[in-house]
Amino acid sequence: MWKRSPGSQDFNPAQYPKIIPFTGYSASDTKKMKTSLAIPVKKIAKSKLPEINFSNLAFGKVISDHMFVADYVNGEWTDLRIEPYASLQLDPANAALHYGQSIFEGMKAYKNEKGEILIFRGDANARRMNESAARMCMPEIPEEIFMEGLLQLVDLDRNWVPTGKGSSLYIRPFMFAMDNYIGVKPSDTYKFIIFTCPVGAYYSKPVNVKVETKWTRATEGGTGAAKTAGNYAASLYPALQAQKAGYDQLLWTDGKSHSKIEESGTMNVMFDINGTLVTAPTHTGTILKGITRDSVLQLAKDWGKPVEERFLTVSELVEAIENGTLKEAFGTGTAATIAHIAKINIEGKDYTMPSKGPEAFSHKVLAELDGIKYGEIEDPHHWIVKI
The missing domain is CATH 3.20.10.10 (D-amino Acid Aminotransferase, subunit A, domain 2)
Incomplete structure (x- = not known):
């Protein structure tokens, strides 16, 4: 289970029951997002969205308004929240800076012609992140926290998802050690964050x-x-x-x-x-x-x-x-x-x-993947979750 730390802003124990066992987000029915975790949200005072030129997006340099954050303390994930994207304050003795306990994922969200947001295989990213965590002596992030944080963050910043082929919202979940200690050992505390970036093509040519x-x-x-x-x-x-x-x-x-x-x-x-x-x-x-x-x-x-x-x-x-x-x-x-x-x-x-030529396998599979990701063709393997 997870809990929000007593004394945190807007804490209400009644809001946060035990988590019902998670069955996964395969999007087999591609219904609208249904949330099971009440994640507190602090919205940005003034959105940066009007300043963004969506016709000229450098990959990874434009960051959306908000981020999802969770802290691992005393053996459990706590203080889940969505807040304005901002710089972090770290102690110079932060263990991640010295000993490299840091893992991350990358995925994308797309916008179809109906204005729906489609996320491609987020559940697979959640599983792979936990495989990385196990190898790096880091705690697993429960899949329901990973997915609910992701879905609610993207829903809040849905206007940041670009339209048009070749454009998408890049999603970066990552986790790093938070102990302030100079000694070679696994950290006892960690921070998990998800932020997003509207992006164009990573490679513009072969x-x-x-x-x-x-x-x-x-x-x-x-x-x-x-x-x-x-x-x-x-x-x-x-x-x-x-x-x-x-x-x-x-x-x-x-x-x-x-x-x-x-x-x-x-x-x-x-x-x-x-x-x-x-x-x-x-x-x-x-x-x-x-x-x-x-x-x-x-x-x-x-x-x-x-x-x-x-x-x-x-x-x-x-x-x-x-x-x-x-x-x-x-x-x-x-x-x-x-x-x-x-x-x-x-x-x-x-x-x-x-x-x-256009008959090459790479062109065919790229067209198929794009069609699935933008909701233009059938999703036979249930890879898409719609928001």
Whole structure:
């Protein structure tokens, strides 16, 4: 259960009964949102909305008016509230700053022609966040708190959801340690926050990538499968070197032999080789369990397209490019959805990917995902929750 701390503003114990066991938000009936948690709301005095140019949105730089906040104290989540987005005050001894206990998620909300807000697979993000929390010695966030905080926050800031294809409301849930203590141990206290950003496209054009065979993103037994801040920090230097050389992202290889393709810096990666979709498996613990990745694989199976979840070696990739069996390569991720790869650099040599017509699998699956996310076509797997 959760509780709001006695003495907090507007606290009324009668408002907060025990939580009824949660059955999940699969949106199988896509009804209007029904709330089960009474979350206090403090609205912003003056909205920033009139100042925003929605025709020119830089990704992640414009923040909506409000945020959802919860605190983990004495073994339970407490003081749930929605309040104006604002800076945080942290002690210099904050454990997250020193020892890196910080995890996050990313998802999107879309607006259909009826003005309804559609959130794509938020329940999957909640589950993955708890997997990250377990790996990082952090408390799980109950799914009903995650989803109710998310739904009520997005409903409050629904006018921040952009309209039009390619635009969406990016949602960032994250959790970090709050102990003020210089000592290497898991924190006893944590803060969970959700804020949102109206965004345009993450990649405006196909990307050029470089296969990385020196630096390592993740190794077996490490934190590669967790969506934790440290994974991204460790990748910044090699990614910057690639960008200086003219590439948008890296294709990471395994940390042992650097012979097998794992994933890209901001997305999972897939290859269409001779009609079969090949992508790295997630069982090694070195690959992030991408929700867009999972959605693409499900649609491929629905359509009868052969799928192989296995490691593609660098030498296999070169062979497939040179003999013409590689039809296309693309990344999958929440921010990018589908990012077409135009060029791959392997050991100093650039390989241009085959030109892709509208019949290519990546175009077909992108159109299908967009259709589901914007409510234009049937949602057979009940991935959408409507607000």
